[in-house]
Amino acid sequence: MISEYFKSMQGDSIVPIISLVVFFALFIASTVWVIRLKKGYINHMENLPLDSNSENKNNFEMKNEVNK
Numbered sequence: 462m463i464s465e466y467f468k469s470m471q472g473d474s475i476v477p478i479i480s481l482v483v484f485f486a487l488f489i490a491s492t493v494w495v496i497r498l499k500k501g502y503i504n505h506m507e508n509l510p511l512d513s514n515s516e517n518k519n520n521f522e523m524k525n526e527v528n529k
Contacts, residue, residue, distance in 0.1 A: 470478075 467478075
């Protein structure tokens with residue numbers, strides 16, 4: 462089905478192909494990023510709305526604290 466669609470395309474329809482490739486590249490990159498996240502970071506972010514005693518920290522300080 463997809464190969465028939467690509468065969469019917471003319472030379473001026475490169476934009477849909479590029480957008481499809483960009484979409485899949487971003488989808489794969491975000492999937493890899495999510496898989497590589499550390500469990501401690503995920504747990505910290507998961508409990509962040511419930512933690513009323515935490516100080517405001519920037520992302521760098523928080524990551525260093527989670528990695529310890």
